[in-house]
Every structure is written in C-alpha cells, then in structure tokens.
Amino acid sequence: MKLIKATIITFLLLSLFACGSKRGPTGGEADTEKPTVISSSPIEMGDISKKIIEIDFSKPMDKASITNSIYIYPPVSQRRISLTRATLKIEIEDELLLDTNYYITLSTRLKDLRGNHLDRSHTLAFRSGEAQTGQLSGLIKYEDPLDTGTAINLSLFSADSLLVMAHEASGESYELPNLNPASYILRAYIDKNLNGRYDLIYEPFFEDIVTVSERSSLDMTMAYVDTTLAQIRNVKQVSPYELEITLSKIISKYFSLEIFTEGSEDRIEILHEHLDQDKLFVLCSKLDSSRVTIKMRNLEDHKVNLSAESSLAFQVQNRSDEEPPQLLFTIPRSGASINDLKPKIELKFSEIMTRKNLKISLVASDSKQEVPIDILNIHGRKVILQPSQELTNYRSYSLTIHKESTDYSGNEMQEDQKLIFLPIKR
Numbered sequence: 001m002k003l004i005k006a007t008i009i010t011f012l013l014l015s016l017f018a019c020g021s022k023r024g025p026t027g028g029e030a031d032t033e034k035p036t037v038i039s040s041s042p043i044e045m046g047d048i049s050k051k052i053i054e055i056d057f058s059k060p061m062d063k064a065s066i067t068n069s070i071y072i073y074p075p076v077s078q079r080r081i082s083l084t085r086a087t088l089k090i091e092i093e094d095e096l097l098l099d100t101n102y103y104i105t106l107s108t109r110l111k112d113l114r115g116n117h118l119d120r121s122h123t124l125a126f127r128s129g130e131a132q133t134g135q136l137s138g139l140i141k142y143e144d145p146l147d148t149g150t151a152i153n154l155s156l157f158s159a160d161s162l163l164v165m166a167h168e169a170s171g172e173s174y175e176l177p178n179l180n181p182a183s184y185i186l187r188a189y190i191d192k193n194l195n196g197r198y199d200l201i202y203e204p205f206f207e208d209i210v211t212v213s214e215r216s217s218l219d220m221t222m223a224y225v226d227t228t229l230a231q232i233r234n235v236k237q238v239s240p241y242e243l244e245i246t247l248s249k250i251i252s253k254y255f256s257l258e259i260f261t262e263g264s265e266d267r268i269e270i271l272h273e274h275l276d277q278d279k280l281f282v283l284c285s286k287l288d289s290s291r292v293t294i295k296m297r298n299l300e301d302h303k304v305n306l307s308a309e310s311s312l313a314f315q316v317q318n319r320s321d322e323e324p325p326q327l328l329f330t331i332p333r334s335g336a337s338i339n340d341l342k343p344k345i346e347l348k349f350s351e352i353m354t355r356k357n358l359k360i361s362l363v364a365s366d367s368k369q370e371v372p373i374d375i376l377n378i379h380g381r382k383v384i385l386q387p388s389q390e391l392t393n394y395r396s397y398s399l400t401i402h403k404e405s406t407d408y409s410g411n412e413m414q415e416d417q418k419l420i421f422l423p424i425k426r
Contacts, residue, residue: 134179255298281380
C-alpha cells in the first residue's frame with residue numbers, strides 16, 4: 001500500500017513540474033516590411049487654409065522618430081506635430097503665405113514601431129490660395145552607362161539651402177511639378193551602397209543652380225569625382241620613326257612633348273604628333289639611340305585635373321621598317337552614296353602618313369575628268385580629304401590612293417586602293 005502511495009505522489013510531482021515548464025509560442029517571422037505613405041488630408045495640392053494636414057501611413061509609426069524627420073517649406077516657425085498610431089497630424093499656427101505651394105517632406109529617419117524606416121523620402125505638396133504650376137524637367141546623362149536606370153535621389157533646395165522637396169528619378173529624364181517660381185539648387189546622387197548619403201568618388205553626383213518659372217529645363221549629368229592625374233603608361237615603337245604613347249586616362253590637352261636620348265639633353269625632332277583620347281601618335285626622326293625618355297608637361301583631363309609632368313624611359317628596338325602601309329578603312333565606304341556635293345572623306349592607315357608621301361587622285365567615273373582634292377588635315381593615322389570644288393550631283397566618282405604612296409621609311413603600298421562613291425544631294 002505504501003508503495004502505491006509513493007508511486008502516486010511521484011507521478012503528481014512530475015506532472016506539476018512538467019506543467020510549470022511549458023512555454024508559449026515565440027512568434028512568427030520578424031516584421032521587416034517598410035512603411036509607406038498611403039494618403040493625406042487634404043489630398044495633394046489640396047487647400048490648407050484650415051492649417052491642418054494629416055498624413056496616413058501603412059503601419060503604426062514610432063513617435064520618437066518624428067524629431068528631425070519632417071521638413072516644411074516655406075519654413076513654419078510655429079507648428080504642432082503629433083502622431084496617433086498610423087496618422088501624422090501637422091497643425092500650422094503661422095499665417096500662411098498667399099498663393100503659395102507648401103511642401104511637407106518626410107525623411108527615411110521616420111520609423112514604424114518595429115524599427116523599419118520609411119521606404120523612401122516622400123514630399124507632399126499643398127496649396128495656400130491659388131496653386132503655383134512651375135515645372136522643372138530635363139534629360140539625365142550618365143558618365144557610366146551602367147548607371148542608366150538606377151534610382152537617383154533628387155533634392156531641391158531654396159537659394160538659401162533649405163530643403164524644398166525630395167524626389168526619386170531614374171532613366172533618361174526627370175520632372176519636378178508644382179513649384180513656386182524662384183531660384184533653386186538642384187542636387188542629385190545615386191546611392192550605390194544604400195547607406196542614405198552621398199559618398200565622394202564612389203558615387204555619381206550632380207549639382208547646379210536653376211531659376212524656375214512656368215516651364216524650366218535643366219539637364220543633368222551624373223558624373224563621378226575624379227582626382228587622379230594622367231601619366232604616361234607605356235610606349236610602343238611602331239617603326240624606327242613612329243611611336244604610340246598610351247596614357248593612364250583620356251586627356252583633353254597637354255602643353256609640350258619632348259623626346260631625349262639617354263645620357264644627354266639632345267632632343268629628337270618631332271615631325272608630327274596627334275592626341276586621340278588616351279593615345280598620342282608621334283612621328284619623329286629616326287630613333288637610333290639604345291634608350292630614350294619621353295616627357296610630357298601639363299597634361300589636363302576633361303575634369304581639369306592637371307598633371308604638371310610625366311616622363312617614361314623605354315628601350316629602343318633596333319629594327320628596320322620593311323612593312324608597306326595599309327589602308328584600313330574609309331568613311332564613306334566604297335560603293336556608298338553621300339548627301340553632300342563637297343564631302344569630307346576619311347582614310348585610316350596602319351601607320352602615320354605624311355602629306356608629301358601621299359599620292360591621291362579623284363576622277364569622275366564616266367568622263368575620267370580629274371577633280372582637285374585637298375588634304376585638310378592628318379590626325380595621327382587618319383587623313384581627312386575634301387574636293388576643292390563641288391561635285392556633280394548623281395555622278396559617280398572614284399578616289400584612288402596610288403601604290404606610289406609611301407610611309408616615312410619609304411615603303412610603298414602594295415597596290416592602288418580605290419574608293420567609289422555617289423553624291424546625291426536632294
């Protein structure tokens with residue numbers, strides 16, 4: 001009997017402890033959904049003569065996050081802001097400006113009760129009296145084509161740098177409607193690392209001043225800050241007379257180019273030089289020294305970064321030039337029609353050609369009558385030609401680069417090269 005009683009007591013005690021250890025459910029997945037603005041009263045561009053604006057969110061919001069999260073423009077010194085669950089209430093106590101649009105901007109510092117920040121900055125526009133309909137729009141260009149289509153954070157500031165509105169744009173254009181006529185500062189950047197601020201060098205940026213009236217336009221270029229200086233990266237010896245210099249970046253201009261023989265101040269004569277973005281094509285007197293130094297001064301890029309000097313020494317190859325020059329392509333191509341009676345014709349060769357060594361003729365295909373043609377310019381390995389008189393409309397012409405044309409080493413072309421084209425001027 002005692003054994004039965006002890007067994008019952010033990011069972012009851014174990015049951016009691018088991019009941020005491022039960023835990024409630026810990027809940028489902030964490031709430032990470034960002035709140036957003038769903039409506040306002042009055043509606044956007046509605047009249048705020050009653051001086052009360054209510055904005056509804058998709059979720060209950062945190063009162064503690066209101067501080068420094070709400071901007072009103074034109075500025076209002078006396079106001080009351082309160083939050084009741086998912087509704088923000090703004091009561092303006094100042095006198096409103098007549099016939100003026102007011103802007104309420106809610107920044108992403110606003111959070112819901114779970115700590116989720118507002119999905120993006122929102123600006124809502126309202127009117128006091130007659131609505132203002134100024135508009136600012138423009139095209140968006142990108143320094144890096146890969147940035148096309150990425151969200152751009154746009155901020156419009158007053159002339160004294162007060163935030164007027166925040167906007168998000170993308171693609172090839174933007175539009176900011178419902179603006180008061182005034183002067184503004186437009187600022188834009190792409191937040192690539194999504195940290196809510198502009199990071200110098202790593203993110204493209206734009207800023208400019210604009211005066212907005214009824215319909216105003218300002219194009220933007222999303223460009224990166226670049227503080228690097230151009231330098232000579234390498235030198236390729238094409239022949240005993242020709243060099244191809246590659247720079248570390250594209251430059252717009254430079255002040256001087258010099259070539260020195262090693263161990264002396266003797267300069268090698270430069271016969272022709274042409275800059276093409278990050279390439280410099282040079283024709284010079286024969287390189288017969290074992291080692292030379294290239295020196296360039298005041299290299300300036302398109303962002304006005306100035307490299308005072310860059311130099312590079314390289315080993316000269318003792319080689320002969322027996323390669324004949326080749327015509328690589330022409331503009332227009334042979335057989336094409338041209339909408340110009342005095343066209344500019346571009347020839348590109350495999351090496352630099354000089355005026356005196358080029359043998360060129362232009363004749364009418366039917367009559368074989370020769371037409372004078374001028375060499376307008378030589379841009380490195382490109383030669384630009386133009387007839388010295390207008391050609392006859394709808395008459396075919398043949399341009400011949402004769403095989404007697406030579407490079408600077410005296411190598412002739414292997415055969416005549418012909419370009420046939422038809423001028424059609426409508």
